[in-house]
Amino acid sequence: MTLQLNQAIGKVPPNGNPVVANRYGADPYALVFGDRVYLYMTHDALEYDGTGAIKENTYSSINKIAVISSSDLVNWTDHGEIAVAGPEGAAKWATQSWAPAAVHKVMEGKDKFFLYFANNASGIGVLTSDSPVGPWVDPIGEALILRSTPGVEDVTWLFDPAVLVDDDGQGYIYFGGGVPEGEYAEPGTARVMMLGDDMTSVVGTAEVIPAPFMFEDAGIHKREGVYYYTYCSNFYDGERPEGSPPAGEIAYMTSDKPMGPWTYHETILKNPGHFFGVSGNNHHAIFQFHDEWYIAYHAQTLSKAQGIANGYRSTHLGRLFHNEDGSIQDVEADYKGVQQIQPLNPYQRVQAVTIGWSAGIKTEFETAAGERLVTDIDNGDWIGLSGVDFGSKGAAAFSASVISLEGGGTIELHLDDPAGLLIGKLPVPAANIPGNPMELKTEVAGVEGTRDLYLVFTGSTGTPLFKLVSWQFMQ
Structure with a gap:
């Protein structure tokens, strides 16, 4: 069975504009x-x-x-x-x-x-x-x-x-x-x-x-x-x-x-x-x-x-460009946006609400976690991160802090596209009653260098799966 991925709306990879698509501003x-x-x-x-x-x-x-x-x-x-x-x-x-x-x-x-x-x-x-x-x-x-x-x-x-x-x-x-x-x-x-x-x-x-x-x-x-x-x-x-x-x-x-x-x-x-x-x-x-x-x-x-x-x-x-005489050049507005000026480090804790591109999700403050996190996660939703630097050694494991919901599901880790190379899967157990964040971990393989990373969420259709607090890779 092929996963039906939800589509990015507004901010579409690899574009940088609008800067976010999960809210107006x-x-x-x-x-x-x-x-x-x-x-x-x-x-x-x-x-x-x-x-x-x-x-x-x-x-x-x-x-x-x-x-x-x-x-x-x-x-x-x-x-x-x-x-x-x-x-x-x-x-x-x-x-x-x-x-x-x-x-x-x-x-x-x-x-x-x-x-x-x-x-x-x-x-x-x-x-x-x-x-x-x-x-x-x-x-x-x-x-x-x-x-x-x-x-x-x-x-x-x-x-x-x-x-x-x-x-x-x-x-x-x-x-x-x-x-x-x-x-x-x-x-x-x-x-x-x-x-x-x-x-x-x-x-x-x-x-x-x-x-x-x-x-x-x-x-x-x-x-x-x-x-x-x-x-x-x-x-x-x-x-x-x-x-x-x-x-x-x-x-x-x-x-x-x-x-x-x-x-x-x-x-x-x-x-x-x-x-x-x-x-x-x-x-x-x-x-x-x-x-x-x-x-x-x-x-x-x-x-x-x-x-x-x-x-x-x-x-x-x-x-924005200033000329030598101090005048300002015309600005060309576009969907492309600006160049990423430094890579994202996956080996330090990354808040889940750090987003390059997304499909379907929302964000909200969660009292149990004490911070803002990704919510409204359904089957086929995803988050994309641009320019993630895994280094020459590469990553060996992935961990995430999650709050389980009645659906549970899986976080699939893909490279360069939501349907790109799969480097690991992290199962998230279901919970009858939402509780405090839990830390889950899985092995990954086949990733090194600087790549775009996609966290793809899968589970039962029509059921809230889980909430995502943060994530991190380990070498």
């Missing part, structure tokens, strides 16, 4: 800390009408921020969601959490992390943590920026923050958006403001950034003494002066100071509709990792592949 913002990139994303989640049909994303119920991280930019670890707004959130005064921005700063010799978010378009809040993945707390119990903040009284949308901690330790926050009635060419709604030393207060008066055809989505990065302010242009469908940004594209301005004055240049990333055939808003973040520059952006590629492109967005990655 919009408005990406990147934080580099240690040897990892953390992506913080608006937690797009499906909305349903009274008949149970999936409806257009209204964004009104989004009160969480999703977090994933990677050391190689192809395999991503799912850290779950941060409960930001609402009764169950850290910021109980807020009703929504959109378009996050995260930053790290050493304060009194300790690493501190700050997560800024938009409470719809009415204000910006901040959370703090000692770790990039939390837990997070609200240090001030109210919004950081409101319309009562000096210099922002007339800003249409108080949202979409971006944050820079400069070389001297001074913090700056960039935000704003919207178009006052008829003011498409010069909306005047982009702002920059100094942050206090504590990063949870603002100082002075917000300054206007004269961004042509501004709409939303503040971005900031610094390179070789030049500050790059980036943003999304508005969708005005009338005539635009020559040299103006086209509709819904990412444009950039530069300055030799963090608060300006600014010089407009051009656009660098067309609307997602140009590349993927499904348009929508355009949102990005630019960051440096291991001396190379990247851009994170979103598109409705996963939801399109699922047949439900109703405003549910997914994060992508692309390379």
Whole structure:
């Protein structure tokens, strides 16, 4: 009997985009800390009408921020969601959490992390943590920026923050958006403001950034003494002066100071509709990792592949190149993504929620395990890992931490394809009552060098098989 494998949807091997296919994630913002990139994303989640049909994303119920991280930019670890707004959130005064921005700063010799978010378009809040993945707390119990903040009284949308901690330790926050009635060419709604030393207060008066055809989505990065302010242009469908940004594209301005004055240049990333055939808003973040520059952006590629492109967005990655004169080259958005920058080490414990590609599975926090793990495992589901380095000696054994369910089943280990060379099988016993994680082990053979690895799950169809916590190879 031939196993019927479930198909990858959205992120299909060997592509790197969208970066994950087991969840949506919009408005990406990147934080580099240690040897990892953390992506913080608006937690797009499906909305349903009274008949149970999936409806257009209204964004009104989004009160969480999703977090994933990677050391190689192809395999991503799912850290779950941060409960930001609402009764169950850290910021109980807020009703929504959109378009996050995260930053790290050493304060009194300790690493501190700050997560800024938009409470719809009415204000910006901040959370703090000692770790990039939390837990997070609200240090001030109210919004950081409101319309009562000096210099922002007339800003249409108080949202979409971006944050820079400069070389001297001074913090700056960039935000704003919207178009006052008829003011498409010069909306005047982009702002920059100094942050206090504590990063949870603002100082002075917000300054206007004269961004042509501004709409939303503040971005900031610094390179070789030049500050790059980036943003999304508005969708005005009338005539635009020559040299103006086209509709819904990412444009950039530069300055030799963090608060300006600014010089407009051009656009660098067309609307997602140009590349993927499904348009929508355009949102990005630019960051440096291991001396190379990247851009994170979103598109409705996963939801399109699922047949439900109703405003549910997914994060992508692309390379960003600066020319010798400091200008930025056009970005080509695609499904291919970026090159894996280092292999995955299978000889150290790998969280099961570290995923290159997948079919069928979900992830959730499991109290019994004390961490996030892979769930909703059915017959024919699988997880793929890109560029796993087994070394010249190769692997002799494989172990996994699992929580048995009523079905039980087997973890099959395949190389280079879900139906590729089989190097081992790990039986997972059934359990009448889900218990604590158990450690199981099996021998493997025939693997060395750097290969893609697929964990294929088999068992009785229609029965929950097991939950996967972590895995590791031994030599």
